[in-house]
Amino acid sequence: MSEVFIIDLIHCRCPQHSSCVERQVKSVTGRRDVGFQIYLLFGPHGQRCNANGENKVSLLETFFSQKANVHVLDYTTVTESWYRFKLAVDQLDLRTVRVFTSKNRRPMFEAYIVQLFTEVYTFEYVTSNDLPCPGHVQCDSPLAPPVSEVREEVRSFLQQLPAKGDVTILRSTFISDCFSHGFTTRTGGISSISTLSSLNLFSSSRRRDPRTLVAENIRRLAQKAGFFPRLLHLVKVNHGSDVWVMGKEEEPHDYDGIVTNQRGVVIAAPGADCMPLLFTDPVARVIGVAHAGWKGTLMGVAMATVNAMAMGFGSRACDVTVVIGPSVGACCFTLEREQAADFFSIHPDCVPDMAETRPHVNIRLATRILLQREGVLPEHIHDDTVTDRPSVTLCTSCHPEAFFSHVRDGLDFGTQMGFLWMDETGTTDCFSSSEH
DSSP: OEEEEEEEOSOOOOTTHHHHHHHHHHHHHTOTTSEEEEEEEOOSTTOOOOTTOOOHHHHHHHHHTTTSOEEEEOOSSHHHHHHHHHHHHHHHTOOEEEEEOOTTTHHHHHHHHHHHOOTTOEEEEEOGGGSSOTHHHHOOOOOOOOHHHHHHHHHHHHHTSOOBSOOOEEOOTTSOTTEEEEEEOSOSBOOOSTTTTTTOOOOOTTSSOOHHHHHHHHHHHHHHHTOOGGGEEEOOOOSSOOEEEBTTBOOOSSOSEEEEOOTTOEEEEEESSSEEEEEEETTTTEEEEEEEOHHHHHHTHHHHHHHHHHHHHOOOGGGOEEEEOSBOOTTTOBOOHHHHHHHHHHOGGGOTTTTSSSOBOOHHHHHHHHHHHTTOOGGGEESTTOOSSOOOOOBTTTOTTTOOOHHHHOSSOOOEEEEEEEOSSSHHHHHHTTOO
């Protein structure tokens, strides 16, 4: 297994710097039982010499003479150096990094790591106090900049990165112009890992996209869609049926649906095979979103969202329109027979091959049937059974060029979302024309 090391050459004011660096390299390359990659981190322009005037070239010669796999991180900002390092680590599919730096600079590196990495990675530090170089005792490097400065530098850097493709938004003709909405595809962002590229909109401790990068993807989506990122509320997925009635109660710790009658607030539900559901009621002027995987579907999250609209704001099921966004189709989704039996009990058509060991399951059809049973009109549901309108209920697994998919891509998968809001301006005339 390969190991990866990053050696900080920014703190190069030690009078014994060359010999110190050589000791560090030998401590790495002496481990012949494993492969290794060494990355040399130089400072911004103007921080290239040590106290003895040694320049970058002489230091590079020291490293390359060790016959190691050595790479140079020599960019205009520290942010870009760390970002390029992350790209390399991800391409190597590595997770553990050893960092050689000074005691003073470690907090700064930790600040960059928080911004650009997730808990997937482990960083082990060897600081100047641990190195066999007495010169470091008197010549530790300059103090690190404030965390706020690091955060701003990272944010500005990510904003100037080129997008991979254009942000593309799918919209349903079932939703009236009283509401703004859309379903995202995977293009138009800056995520680089293949299964997350490029408009991944969710960060977690189990994936490699950090929160700052996802925030930049959301900023680009918001710019395209026409909303402010700070107004976005994404459901906190629990794969259940809890719904937050925004404006009536405090936000729960986790939930799979949101309903509100507040204008200008953008609510959203994620999806990567699971269904992002959008709910609109132009009569009571209420909106809702829900995340519905197979577990949430069986628990009734779709109808729980409609009921929350009714209990919280007076909606009637017959006035609600429901749109099922991109999600895994029955063509690609299977469950164990015991689990599939629960969908078969909803309707046999939900499991077309129940006799198989792993039957195919149609979670979209199950959602439609459950909603219709509780009073949502069949003609108010937009899904893949609707053939006379442009479809927004495409199979995420079947379209790798357009969507992320857990079923297809495995654990490090990206995430789409469905989003919805009522405009703050111009809604009075819009809704008055929509009332029965």
